[in-house]
Amino acid sequence: MVLASIHRPGVLEGVRAAYRLDPQHVRQLRNAIYKRGVALDEAVARLPSPARTQLADDIALTSLDLVDRRDSQLDGATKLILRNRADLALESVVLRLQSGRNSVCVSSQVGCAAACRFCATGQMGMARNLRVEEILEQVARAGQILRTEGRRLRNVVFMGMGEPMHNRAAVEEAVARLIDPAWFALSPKHVLISTVGIVDELRRFVERFPEVQIAVSLHTARQEIRERLMPLAAHTSLGELRRALVAIQRARRRPTMLEYLLLDDVNDTPADLDALLAYCRDLDVHINLIPFNPIDSAPALRPSTPARQADFTRGLKEAGLRVTTRFSLGQDIAAACGQLVRHAPRTSRVGPR
Ligand code: SF4
Known part of the structure; x- marks a missing residue:
């Protein structure tokens, strides 16, 4: 199963509604990851137990x-x-x-x-x-x-x-x-x-x-x-x-x-x-x-x-x-203006230069 990304608008709200989670927990999570730059797994780990488990089960933390x-x-x-x-x-x-x-x-x-x-x-x-x-x-x-x-x-x-x-x-x-x-x-x-x-x-x-x-x-x-x-x-x-x-x-x-x-x-x-x-x-x-x-x-x-x-x-x-x-x-x-490139074709891995 491909899980929806936590960063996709509407996904957190969907999980919150499905499990009747406290809206306060969604606010806390968003404030942590978007306003304070807290790492995703750390922000999720701070939630109380039912919310934490349900979010981890239903949402991909990275895309x-x-x-x-x-x-x-x-x-x-x-x-x-x-x-x-x-x-x-x-x-x-x-x-x-x-x-x-x-x-x-x-x-x-x-x-x-x-x-x-x-x-x-x-x-x-x-x-x-x-x-x-x-x-x-x-x-x-x-x-x-x-x-x-x-x-x-x-x-x-x-x-x-x-x-x-x-x-x-x-x-x-x-x-x-x-x-x-x-x-x-x-x-x-x-x-x-x-x-x-x-x-x-x-x-x-x-x-x-x-x-x-x-x-x-x-x-x-x-x-x-x-x-x-x-x-x-x-x-x-x-x-x-x-x-x-x-x-x-x-x-x-x-x-x-x-x-x-x-x-x-x-x-x-x-x-x-x-x-x-x-x-x-x-x-x-x-x-x-x-x-x-x-x-x-x-x-x-x-x-x-x-x-x-x-x-x-x-x-x-x-x-x-x-x-x-x-x-x-x-x-x-090679990070200056105009220097960013698509490094690798679809199937190969990017390795250190
Ligand atoms: S090719 Fe695309 S990314 Fe590069 S300068 Fe032109 S618009 Fe920007």
Whole structure:
């Protein structure tokens, strides 16, 4: 018998109703595992006896197995390689920041159909959408790791494997629990969805979650270059994306982040800067510049030189735009932006490198 996952919405309520358990016990359990990061077996063991036995008999405490854990020797990143019940490996990254903004970068799919040229995940093809319980378990595991270090999880970013708007239903269900006071109780401002800009899906998502942070992977304001970097851009023109950004801006009334990966001589020239400035005119956006982390599958792409990066940043700031540069953690464990990959085919085991 395959047991339903404890992280699947409605499962705990079903067991509680079936056995007429005290609702207080369900609350206690959720508070322990989602708000305080208590390990699942420990949280269940704290319940009084009938509830403990019935939950253990009827619910699977995990839907993912931990295959490998890699801790960066350079910074505060830990990559978790997990395997789901379909024997597919996925990755999430725990990020410890000195500011205390401890985060987890979660995957929403195994692989990705978007096939962005600069991204290792995109070169692996698409295997399967993750289920809501598989997304939530990545967050719960990060909370458990941080708790053992005396830290708390503050932010969840959907920047791992996959395009979240290609799996909007599960992502929405997960986001609803992340901000639910009875589950993780995170502030919506501490949840961020990063998308290449699947405009119809994104608009629907923003209608439901106007306070959740949105980052759109723009990477260039020149259509031809965008199509070369991101095949999906052929289906959505920059003009269409800009109209969606205006609509999102109206619905959210807060800046939208535009992500811009700086690639040497691809999108970092003065002409690229001019195109970006023209694109952003009258938009309420915040530009997040991302230094490129080279990947084996795209040997022709190189990071911008420090001089070009400085010129580009200065040009944006002088035009009055809000600009930040992302500091990518976990380069030594291939956990930095764009480096997450689907490690193993369906049936083989992931081993230590
Ligand atoms: S950058 Fe994101 S959307 Fe593009 S291929 Fe990688 S995971 Fe998919």
